[in-house]
Amino acid sequence: MIYLDNAATSWPKPPGLAEAMSRAIEAPLGNPGRSSHAAGISADRILFELRETMAEIFAMKDSSSLIFNSGATESLNTVLSGFLKPGQKVLTSSMEHNSVMRPLLHLQRERNLSLRRFPSDPDSGFPDMKSFEKEMDQRPDLLVVTAASNVNGVIFPLEEMAYLAGKKGVPLCVDAAQGGGEIPLYPEKWGIDFLCFAGHKGLLGPSGTGGFTIRDPERLMPLILGGTGSRSREEEQPDMMPDKFESGTPNIPGLAGLLHSLNFIIDSESLHLEAKNRTKRFVEELSELEGIRIVGRPSARGSGGKTPEESPSYLRVISLLPVIGTLTELTAFINSKNMAVRSGLQCSPSAHKTLKTFDAGGTLRLSPGLFTTDGELNEFMTTLKEYIWQTRKN
Incomplete structure (x- = not known):
């Protein structure tokens, strides 16, 4: 084929990815953050190295601001559901994927959001920056844009859009499912509040991996609550990072594969x-x-x-x-x-x-x-x- x-x-994935995932299945690996035995520590090490390597790719100083989950779709749902409040205004583009539009339209109905889309050029899909700046003058409560289109591949000017959003005090969420691993993405440097990424596309990792970056954890409620291995005496969800957004047992074999892919990408x-x-x-x-x-x-x-x-x-x-x-x-x-x-x-x-x-x-x-x-x-x-x-x- x-x-x-x-x-x-x-596809194909980087050489050695299957072996990296196989080792994570065949070796005794416990739940990270939950055990003091060697198997649990090995799982901790995979997550730590993955966080540090992903932070290197995104030029982030604080790797604890990286959250790992099943991918960009879960990340976008977490951000949009956890950030937006009833009656708020959301601005997005006319080039968005359903992973953005379906959650937004659902929340529009459920929370009476005001949802507006700025246009893009019909010949290229590139955002109409004059229309964008005009919409930004209305100071929406959240801006949501793609890093690059999955239809024709056009790359959005994220650095410029993040700068303009920052001037207006508008939080920015980026759907980087299509751009992660393919184009420079610097959430800390550019002032992007949430960058949602997929592991299985340009990052060359296995399916069911990905996550998001977060600038201010206090502004976002987690989508999933539960065991984290930390503060087990308390029945309230911990607010420490990254535990606040990583409840449940992570996909360690998949994340071990993603770590292998990231090291390949760097070289x-x-x-x-x-x-x-x-x-x-x-x-x-x-x-x-x-x-x-x-x-x-x-x-x-x-x-x-x-x-x-x-x-x-x-x-x-x-x-x-x-x-x-x-x-x-x-x-x-x-x-x-x-x-x-x-x-x-x-x-x-x-x-x-x-x-x-x-x-x-x-x-x-x-x-x-x-x-x-x-x-x-x-x-x-x-x-x-x-x-x-x-x-x-x-």
């Missing part, structure tokens, strides 16, 4: 650069292919009069639509060639409405990974050309 669905879940700068250049070349070839349209990448068809500094940047996430034939036909043809891509709305209907692809049923999304080869991309290109030729012939 040619795997081009890394925006959903990265893989050259791999990232090669993958970036490979994808750039591939997008340039796609833009010259008649019969296929690249969605949300105006730079692939020229800069549109913008300078390079004004042109949006993108992850290795590419959305396509056929100019001839249908999305269903194109998807079926790609699937018949044993190639893994993602077709449809990618759990982001708001983004597709912005990019004018909602009525088409979404797009065909391909997302090359760190380990994707030129040969695999060439084979995908050949398959696209074959689809176009056969569709025209018929």
Whole structure:
């Protein structure tokens, strides 16, 4: 199989990840923070090293401000449910994933929130910064934005948005499910209040891992309460970090795998650069292919009069639509060639409405990974050309 669905879940994983997880299962490992025996201490060590390594990647001085759980979705639900109060105002973008929109719409109904969305450019998905600044003048109680779109890969200007939010005194929550491990993210330096990340995408870890960073723990109520191994004499949830937000037995095998992946990422700068250049070349070839349209990448068809500094940047996430034939036909043809891509709305209907692809049923999304080869991309290109030729012939 040619795997081009890394925006959903990265594969293959770094060499040695399965062995790292296997060791965490085969060796006696207890519950971290709950035992003085060697097995419990070993689990403590994995969590400690993971927290320190993740803090290094995010350039954080205080690793206790890192919370680990099942991933970005749980993190976003924890932040949105634990922070927002009845009647408050929330601002978000038109490019958000359902992991943001579904909790927000639920809380809008339950807590009578005022929810507004600022627009993004329909050609690129890049946020309309003039509209954003105008909305920020209303001083919402929380700003929630994606780090990068899972539909077309456009990267949001988080540092600038965090600066503007800070000037207005507006707390910022970032959905970094798609950006974690792929782009620089510095929550402490930029003043991001909550950064929610997934372990299984750009961080190259196993599914069911991830977490969030938190700037001021006193402003957030935990979503899950229970045993932490600390202050066991008390029946009230502890307020110490990170215990306040880490009730229950953690997924130590999964977190051991994530630790292995993070160490790989730290040493893989050259791999990232090669993958970036490979994808750039591939997008340039796609833009010259008649019969296929690249969605949300105006730079692939020229800069549109913008300078390079004004042109949006993108992850290795590419959305396509056929100019001839249908999305269903194109998807079926790609699937018949044993190639893994993602077709449809990618759990982001708001983004597709912005990019004018909602009525088409979404797009065909391909997302090359760190380990994707030129040969695999060439084979995908050949398959696209074959689809176009056969569709025209018929």
